[in-house]
Amino acid sequence: xxxxxxxxxxxxxxxxxxxxxxxxxxxxxxxxxxxxxxxxxxxxxxxxxxxxxxxxxxxxxxxxxxxxxxxxxxxxxxxxxxxxxxxxxxxxxxxxxxxxxxxxxxxxxxxxxxxxxxxxxxxxxxxxxxxxxxxxxxxxxxxxxxxxxxxxxxxxxxxxxxxxxxxxxxxxxxxxxxxxxxxxxxxxxxxxxxxxxxxxxxxxxxxxxxxxxxxxxxxxxxxxxxxxxxxxxxxxxxxxxxxxxxxxxxxxxxxxxxxxxxxxxxxxxxxxxxxxxxxxxxxxxxxxxxxxxxxxxxxxxxxxxxxxxxxxxxxxxxxxxxxxxxxxxxxxxxxxxxxxxxxxxxxxxxxxxxxxxxxxxxxxxxxxxxxxxxxxxxxxxxxxxxxxxxxxxxxxx
Numbered sequence: 278x279x280x281x282x283x284x285x286x287x288x289x290x291x292x293x294x295x296x297x298x299x300x301x302x303x304x305x306x307x308x309x310x311x312x313x314x315x316x317x318x319x320x321x322x323x324x325x326x327x328x329x330x331x332x333x334x335x336x337x338x339x340x341x342x343x344x345x346x347x348x349x350x351x352x353x354x355x356x357x358x359x360x361x362x363x364x365x366x367x368x369x370x371x372x373x374x375x376x377x378x379x380x381x382x383x384x385x386x387x388x389x390x391x392x393x394x395x396x397x398x399x400x401x402x403x404x405x406x407x408x409x410x411x412x413x414x415x416x417x418x419x420x421x422x423x424x425x426x427x428x429x430x431x432x433x434x435x436x437x438x439x440x441x442x443x444x445x446x447x448x449x450x451x452x453x454x455x456x457x458x459x460x461x462x463x464x465x466x467x468x469x470x471x472x473x474x475x476x477x478x479x480x481x482x483x484x485x486x487x488x489x490x491x492x493x494x495x496x497x498x499x500x501x502x503x504x505x506x507x508x509x510x511x512x513x514x515x516x517x518x519x520x521x522x523x524x525x526x527x528x529x530x531x532x533x534x535x536x537x538x539x540x541x542x543x544x545x546x547x548x549x550x551x552x553x554x555x556x557x558x559x560x561x562x563x564x565x566x567x568x569x570x571x572x573x574x575x576x577x578x579x580x581x582x583x584x585x586x587x588x589x590x591x592x593x594x595x596x597x598x599x600x601x602x603x604x605x606x607x608x609x610x611x612x613x614x615x616x617x618x619x620x621x622x623x624x625x626x627x628x629x630x631x632x633x634x635x636x637x638x639x640x641x642x643x644x645x646x647x648x649x650x651x652x653x654x655x656x657x658x659x660x661x662x663x664x665x666x667x668x669x670x671x672x673x674x
Contacts, residue, residue, distance in 0.1 A: 638651055
């Protein structure tokens with residue numbers, strides 16, 4: 278009887294344990310091939326607004342009519358930007374306004390577009406004397422620490438110009454051909470050339486004409502003076518302007534109210550590569566976790582502007598540095614970005630984020646001198662989600 282009882286107990290335990298094992302197998306989820314979440318593509322446009330000196334400005338930046346204020350260092354960001362063409366405008370008190378158009382690609386590999394823009398000061402107003410000639414000096418702005426790159430123009434408004442009584446002249450230094458054409462209120466784009474310096478001459482009386490030309494006498498390096506040519510912007514085209522050269526003085530005769538420029542025979546070369554973005558956290562691993570993980574965003578640092586690696590050891594190299602800064606931006610700053618991920622990682626999945634920023638090395642050369650700098654540009658972020666079998670989707674942004 279004892280043996281039968283023991284046998285019955287063993288049989289009961291055997292059935293109970295077997296049932297228990299079967300139950301565990303049925304209830305335990307299979308985490309080996311969980312479908313990982315897909316990160317939605319998100320575009321953004323960011324950048325920095327500075328003065329010509331390279332220091333950040335408190336400015337208003339508008340994108341397609343939507344405005345935002347820059348941070349104290351001049352940086353700004355527009356998030357969740359739709360693919361397509363966008364018009365950006367930057368303005369600040371006492372500065373000239375600038376506008377550009379950027380394209381956000383619809384290819385699926387969307388870009389974080391970077392716009393680094395320098396706003397020049399507004400022009401100098403000259404009250405025309407009731408009798409005699411009117412004279413003043415206007416000096417161009419330079420990037421911080423590059424004073425040798427400044428160009429001073431002596432402006433002489435002769436009495437013989439016969440301007441209307443009470444009128445005034447506005448003289449505005451110009452740093453790029455885009456600015457020259459914008460100040461002349463035209464839309465036809467001239468061919469790309471390198472500007473040493475330019476000047477827009479306007480009158481408060483829109484109907485005024487010049488009976489005698491205004492003289493614009495530029496004080497430049499004597500070697501550079503022999504290498505420049507003067508042009509003016511007329512009816513949407515750059516045409517030759519009358520000018521003379523004496524030593525280091527180039528005198529342009531402004532016979533109408535328009536933009537004038539000294540063109541310089543400098544060569545600009547460039548090459549591009551990419552550098553990795555530095556993420557605060559780039560991996561969320563829930564392959565063998567105990568519960569879901571919610572991921573909001575990925576923070577990273579990047580650069581805006583241009584790191585100029587040369588110094589102005591002479592007036593000529595200082596001029597070249599100014600040209601480089603106008604092309605690529607003056608000064609470089611580090612900014613913080615945030616890429617939205619907004620996913621929940623179930624057990625058995627992981628998420629990895631990487632990114633790159635475009636870096637362009639530019640060199641400006643003339644008269645056996647050259648200067649170089651590294652310009653930081655657009656960014657791309659790749660978010661890759663996967664499971665234990667390393668299957669999943671990738672989001673390129």
